[in-house]
Amino acid sequence: MAVIEAQGLVKVYRSRKSEVRALDGVDLEVEEGTVLGLLGPNGAGKTTTVRVLTTLLRADAGRATIAGLDVGRDAQAVRRMIGLSGQYAAIDENLTGRENLWMFGRLYQLSSHDAKGRAAELLTRFDLEKAGDRVAKTYSGGMRRRLDLAAALIGQPKLLFLDEPTTGLDPRSRLGMWDVIRTQVREGATLLLTTQYLEEADALADEIAVVDTGKIIARGTADELKTQVGGERIEVVVHDHDHLGRAAQLIAPDGLATIDEHSRRLTIAAEGGAQQLVEVVLRLGEEQIRIDDVGLRRPTLDDVFLALTGHAAEVEPDANDTRTDMTSEGESA
Known part of the structure; x- marks a missing residue:
């Protein structure tokens, strides 16, 4: 009622x-x-x-x-x-x-x-x-x-x-x-x-x-x-700015990585969840690309509000x- x-x-x-x-x-x-x-x-x-x-x-x-x-x-x-x-x-x-x-x-x-x-x-x-x-x-x-x-x-x-x-x-x-x-x-x-x-x-x-x-x-x-703003995503902060492009190619061969030059942050859709996160870390490690932070993120209400307004x-x-x-x-x- x-x-x-x-x-x-x-x-x-x-x-x-x-x-x-x-x-x-x-x-x-x-x-x-x-x-x-x-x-x-x-x-x-x-x-x-x-x-x-x-x-x-x-x-x-x-x-x-x-x-x-x-x-x-x-x-x-x-x-x-x-x-x-x-x-x-x-x-x-x-x-x-x-x-x-x-x-x-x-x-x-x-x-x-x-x-x-x-x-x-x-x-x-x-x-x-x-x-x-x-x-x-x-x-x-x-x-x-x-x-x-x-x-x-x-x-x-x-x-x-x-x-x-x-x-x-x-x-x-x-x-x-x-x-x-x-x-x-x-x-x-x-x-x-x-x-x-x-x-x-x-x-x-x-x-x-x-x-x-x-x-x-x-x-x-x-x-x-x-x-409404999409599912989980993987975010990676690369230590060396010069490695951003190479890292993006490794974790998103389809070219769909979002790159934030200022924060050295790469973001990709995480359709594979935690297993995909493990693969990303291994792939970057094999190429000796140092990372400062990596994580599996869910959208927040802040993402929702930003997307809507x-x-x-x-x-x-x-x-x-x-x-x-x-x-x-x-x-x-």
């Missing part, structure tokens, strides 16, 4: 001097109990998609439903069903962690008693119990992100939107957040996760939708997307994914 369905979502940001088409016909479908990763660079339209689906922004065209409820007509009902953790922690830094969670509980219309109980439960779950009575401005970045995610879960939603939940975190904190997210999935939550980190999408998402310039340009599992996944922000300069319509939606 599809919990999220969207067809033809369009959103245009207009100013006196320019017009930016943030969404340009986005179609999405997320099945219950799964994780869909929206993968793309800053400015691709990921955050705008989340804002539309969570009723914070009204699309200019298209239609979206959450569990059959229209996000425009049934906004209040949709909000009761979902949790949202945005890119920037939506917590009051002058309140303690416990007070923040109690406040969110009350906003979700829990009784004061139930909100206190839920806050205590979530502080324990997110390893914040000892810091629960400290003001949030004393928290580290990782602690703030965990508190923000706890706040998104205060109403026990079955559908959770996580908009770049690990942006700005150090590697250790990022891995900790991954564990938290995996726990939510094991407990049956449905997740829509936006990220610009390739390894994050690979690690967490059941399916990945690649977003660029406001469009979904590819969708599938990580393995399916990697298959012509540029790498992590780029500098641009105006296509407006976050704080919302129109009055977006703020009131």
Whole structure:
């Protein structure tokens, strides 16, 4: 059963001097109990998609439903069903962690008693119990992100939107957040996760939708997307630049080796897998061609994104994914 369905979502940001088409016909479908990763660079339209689906922004065209409820007509009902953790922690830094969670509980219309109980439960779950009575401005970045995610879960939603939940975190904190997210999935939550980190999408998402310039340009599992750019390949780094041409002839008599002069790297398709790798090493050894590195590589999501878009996944922000300069319509939606 599809919990999220969207067809033809369009959103245009207009100013006196320019017009930016943030969404340009986005179609999405997320099945219950799964994780869909929206993968793309800053400015691709990921955050705008989340804002539309969570009723914070009204699309200019298209239609979206959450569990059959229209996000425009049934906004209040949709909000009761979902949790949202945005890119920037939506917590009051002058309140303690416990007070923040109690406040969110009350906003979700829990009784004061139930909100206190839920806050205590979530502080324990997110390893914040000892810091629960400290003001949030004393928290580290990782602690703030965990508190923000706890706040998104205060109403026990079955559908959770996580908009770049690990942006700005150090590697250790990022891995900790991954564990938290995996726990939510094991407990049956449905997740829509936006990220610009390739390894994050690979690690967490059941399916990945690649977003660029406001469009979904590819969708599938990580393995399916990697298959689109070809199978395994053998990469060889030759020690002596002068031996590049000879090495290419030896390992690819058909002339199909890709040569990178700068890195002294040769790349060929690996239809024979590990056995072909052994043969390449032996052949070069027999000709006394020294190599600095050799390996059997699988395509990465970075290869996928580069093949699909012509540029790498992590780029500098641009105006296509407006976050704080919302129109009055977006703020009131």
